[in-house]
Amino acid sequence: MDDLLNDFLVETSEHIEAAGEQLVLFERDPADREAIIRIFRLFHTIKGTCGFLGLPRLEHLTHVTESLISKLRDGAPATAETVSLTLAAVDRVKNILAALAATGKEPGGTDDDLIAALQTHADFSTSSREPGEAAPAPAAIEPAKAEADKAEDEKAGPTRKEIRTPAHAPAQTRPETIRVSVSALERIMLLVSELVLTRNQLLEITRHQDDAVIKTPLQRLSSLTTDLQDAVMRARMQSVGRLFASLPRLVRELAVELKKKLHLVTEGADTELDRQLIELIRDPLTHLLRNCADHGIETPAERLALGKPEEGTIRVAATHEAGYITIDVSDDGRGLDVQKIRAKAIAKGLVSASEAKELSDEDVGRFIFAPDFSTAAAVTSISGRGVGMDIVRDNIEAIGGAISLTTVPGKGTSFTLKIPLTLAITPALIVEACGHRFSLPQHSVVEAVGLGEAGIHTLEDLQGSLVLRLREDILPVVALSTILEIDSGSGPASGDLVIVMRVNNRAFGVLVDAVTDVQEIVVKPLGSSLSELEVFSGHTILGDGSVVLILDPTGIAARMGFERTNDYTVGRVVETFTPADETTRFVLFRAGAGALKALPLSLVVRIESIPAADIRTSDGLMVVQHQSHLMPLVPLFSTTEAQLQAVNPVLVLGIGGESLGLLIEQIIDVVEARLTIEIASTSPGIIGTAEIRGEIAEVLDATYFMQIGRPNAYSRGVAHQFHILLVDDKPFFRDMLAPLIIAAGYCVNTAASASEALTMFEKGAHFDAVVTDTDMPQMSGYELARRLTREPRHRDLPIIALAAHAAPTVLQAARESGMCGAVGKFDRPALVKMLGDVLELRHLHKNDLEKTVIGSAAA
Template identity: 45%
Template sequence: MDDLLVDFLTETNEGLVALDSALVRLERAPDDQPTLSEVFRLVHTIKGTCGFLGLSRLEAVAHAGENILGRYRDGTLAVTPAGITLILSALDRIKAIVSGIEASGTEPVGDDVPLIAALNAAAEGEDAPALAPAPPSAAAPPSVAPSEAPAVEAPPPASARPATSAIDEPATEVMAPNGSAPVTQQTIRVSVDVLEDLMTLVSELVLTRNQLLQLARAHQSDAFAVPLQRLSHITSDLQEGVMKTRMQPIGHAWAKLPRLVRDLSHELGKKIELDMRGAQTELDRQVLELIRDPLTHMVRNSGDHGLEKPAERRAAGKPETGRVILNAYHEGGHIIIEVGDDGRGLPVDRIRAKALANGLATEAELAQMSEREVLRFIFAAGFSTAQQVTSVSGRGVGMDVVKTNIEKIGGTVELISKEGRGTTFTIKIPLTLAIVSALIVEAGGERFALPQIGVVELVRVGAAQEGAPRIERIKDAAVLRLRDRLLPLVSLAGLLRLHAASEDQGFVAVMQVGGQAFGIILDRVFDTEEIVVKPVAPILRHITMFSGNTILGDGSVIMILDPNGIARAAGVGLDAATEEERRNLPASIDMRSNAHTSLLLFRAGDGGPKAVPLGLVARLEDIPGERIEMSGMTPVVQYRGALMPIVPISGHWMAPEGDARQPVLVFTENDRAMGLAVEEILDVLEEKLEIEPGTGRPGYIGSAVIAGRVTEVIDTAYWLSQAGDDWFRAAPSARSNAARPRLLLVEDSAFFRHLVVPVLSAAGYEVMAVESAVAAMRVREEGVPFDAIVSDIEMPDMDGLAFARAVRAGGAWSESPLIALSSRAEPADVARGREAGFTDYVAKYDRDALLRSLSECLSAPIQA
């Protein structure tokens, strides 16, 4: 195929993806001139290049579509849903023609006269004639029932189009730095094959590096220590660089969803809004391709099964427009993707009845199951609760395929549902499938690689260590009593039918696989290695406990364990959803100060152990000493494209010596980051955080008894302020001797919820925190009383001002003190807040002012 034609096809496919989303935006906002200009420019570009290349059929269709868009742009024709539908039909025809060109190198034969006539009639303001469904062109892929395959356009064959990488983007302009001339970012197109070859070479380099390090450790050769360390760093940097070229925003997998939801809305007679968050979250393109279809199917399911029709929603007291929410974010070495809706929820009774009818469980077994276990039947093959088969769903093909495909790449899928309020699916997948960090372990005399992606902690068990937890047995089942919780255990040697050593001593790897927590009994744990994942040989693919194999530094080949497969083979699981999982529902997210809190224990400075709420800590880093530099008197490290200040909790900075590494707790919010230098990470546990105020020592809220020891709880606000950034001001707190007043905190930032709740709790308040004003209104409907309400102003869906007006309109809380928190505290802002109904208005996060305002508001009646 001619290189010029190849470039045209690549650019046209990019433009068509952008056009789908842009036209859906234009339909929702017909007066959006920037979007209209973007749509016109894209169609005009396609048409102009078609003429240059002699693609007459493609040019004619694009030209007819451009005529309507030109009238829209000039304002001589109003944008209508019927017009947008017609233009989308033209785009579908263009896609079919492009597919034919990609397959054969020439335009396929077809009749576009009716379509062009309809487009021309619409451009003249006439009623467009009804269009019969166009027959697929010879080269177009055959249609598939939507319930059997996601409704996305099939990509052209790899041989017919140039595969391009994550840097396959046109040059864009960005503003240079706080108004100078724009700077052009230069990009190039790179074949995916080239990137795959690079990744293969880097993988081999990692293996060779591991072998050399193994030899150096065995022979204790000082002469090779320094160059090997340098080689290791270069290899890691090269690996990271190549991985970046493979990374793509997850928004690429979402690009066709706005059009799909729009068409689904028309087909089902529903009003559906698609809310996509975290579209810039990046992951490996290989993973991206594998999750594209499962995501599409789940969004279709939410629109069809989950959301009610407008009349049903009105009757249920909901807005007519239902919401489908897509959210993606990084968490450790994973990507978390949430697909949720605010619809009817899953019908537990109907699922239970269907499971019984299909023979998936007996009545006795169903009676013993928790609601969460019953809901998981929707992942069974052939399972559907649809009362009739439609063009969208009902055949029972879909969710089992979704679960299988996600687990194939080492991921998990969990669901939480509440009838009448909605359903949320949470997908957890690795960032990449090529090189992963793993623990090298031994069981039954054989070594295995255990991916760290699912390892929560390692526990030494047995009598060899005084005070170590012991493995107990309930009937024939092995369990571990870990921090007042019984953890089910799986013997890896027993599961694989190997010669099992004594279980009286050894290690337990505590695993978290989706909502399942269990322990794997191991004989030994050797080291952590970055391993190159090789596919499982066909002869072993029926053994689901393995996800691949790898070559170690000493040249031996070992199997990579699959925690999902181990959990299934052992039949371990949990009962009802935890409170944290329940909070993942879009409309019901809360955090209570009197509940158990996940805490990170560490050692730093003088005195005993220290603690910080784990929800505040973005990451735990172990930074090599040579990477820490000085900026004036402040230690800093180059971290994720920016300089991150490091604050020593001991009060003075001492650089690590030699090859020593510095443990750092990383706190982030938006584009700000700070590292707190500590001496040692001790543990992660859950405790009821009851803080007794201290003696006013700077940097500490007070003390609490945690794991049987008096532990100082650090004042994170104080240490963040030491980084030099104006996050907020720190101030001492005091506890009232009166009964604990109850506060409701409405704050959309999880970081600041975790920050403020312990501070208010230490000041003598009982606090409940929710993530949105919508969630707060639902709490009001449940009749929960509060003495005062503290609310952020800038929030999605319903902002703080609208929330205040709704509260003051009547009902519960209408007479409660309302305190506004905002980073904008100019006189005009304060006036607007008071006009909306706020009792007081406090700058974010002036803790001293907040505590003073609460004290004043709770001691005086509200003023009308």
């Protein structure tokens, strides 16, 4: 192809992409004259260049389009029909350019139909002025306009004969940029990848050598390779503004088709991403916008009836963080129809009716990612075919990304895409299992946790499944040898190290023997014979020349059954252990004479074995050195009657940010059962007696023992003056959070529903603050807050929202319903801190008010 024609195609294709966006912007804001002037210049330049390139069809089309755009430039109204016709011309120009690029010549056919419409509309725009109305451009500026048009003709270029520069022409300024073909860039990237592999091999060879003659230049080579790799990666990067450029027109067309008023807001257009990934996420992003426009945003009439602005807003925001790009696509529409989705999920057999009842709105919302799932009443050109969201999820996960959602009924839905910056070269852990090595991409790794005698963490078997207690979380764990069906020779759970990973905000652990190295790997695709293996995403060559398979974290998560649970956004997996049907998990143990003892498992941070030789007595209390701090031990049996064992089981409680060990004799089991206190107790430290799985057990009061071991925890300022109401429909969370709040020094009452909470207030109960779950059956926490704050006596009542995550949408919904803030259910320190902050302000305000009243009375 002629170099001049090729340059014309490249440059024109880039600018014509932006023309649609500029037109839509101009339609929304006709006062923005610069937008329409830029479009006019573009078509004027294309027309001028087509003249000496010999492209009559394109020249004729752009000439007529330019005439219509000039009317807009001169002040004609930018009606919907005018903009639609101009957009149609933009599309036709794109088609002709595509054919030119493919064949080197203009395609056959004519544009008579479009040209006739453009000419008719241009004439109508001129003649549609009111009688006596002057032309928009005053005569005084007509010469200036003519000069501008002349300048545009000169800018478009000379005739083809005049293009050659004479030999004696003065040297021109060196251009700041040059065009590089994509294939050339890909070739450079491939060579750099191979250079990285060679660098890794050389480093491996010299790792155990002390030859400075070799090591010095090798270190230099390694540094240069890294710099070259960074430079090439930057060359591959493009701003997501290129991706955003086509969105305004898409939203405009959706608004016309759906007869809705839509406004698009984009943020972070300068955020950079690998060009390969920009193309890969274009379709998923387009589908999400269509979903927001069709399912999310209400019709203008519906929005006005709800007290919303007639125009709905779709927001697309891109941000960069820690090797990832996060793209949020949100709308201010109706939110997901949770009841419809719940019913559909039950009908499709994705969940039982009893299980569906326990799911939160966001948990239910994740069913839209299931294949062939749709609640649309009718099939349209935009939605209702039962395909789409599962494809979006699959496409994002295929490039190592993740998608999650949050929804608030009546307020809107937000989808979050988390995309790696590049697919070419990535840091990875080299892990070993049963003598085999594998590469594990580092972007999904949270941390590595050591096991065994030297470590503080151990695996536990809960009902046949491995779990790891890690701080406040309970993580499901699977051995890599089990996932890959490798014979370990020592049972399925062999390994000394748990790699904690997070996929789609779901945390889990993979048990391996060791991490042997950390390398930057070059990702190579699997051969066709291995492409169906979901736990592998490719292969790479290590520094020692060996070929290893790259593990796919998403595939491992699917093998563990997470995909079947449709759980794509829960950030803390403790909630997956929440017993259904109003049951709670208990630790059953023996301590002293009489019945077995029981504690809710949620209150136990760890179960440890402490040698008697490590236990000391100080100020009448048993203490032990624990994680660089002294931890008090409270024996639950008389040490005068039963001597300490050589190694003693200890239940470590973590309440209010402080730890306490309960010294017991023997752990019997971890069971799940409904808690029914059949005999109340007046004995200190015992709540009452219950039957748990056929065993008679005394349910202990963890707060009582915390007061013994941590007495100072209850002398924290004015906390004891305040009464807190905790509202949550799940006993699991009431069991977990009530002792936490009590341990912080507050008086606590609990309610199992919003209705029960309202009844307490109606009967005259007084509370200084309310902590409520947002998602409850019959009445949500948001509605509870709205009902309370409507009454003058509760208008200043601090209400804190509890949700799976304190996401921006949750915070916004909380504020709009009258709440003072929101915290994650498992972010215990944040809950205690927020309670302290809001109640301290309430206390200070109360004191100031009392001083004012007293002062007035004294006067």
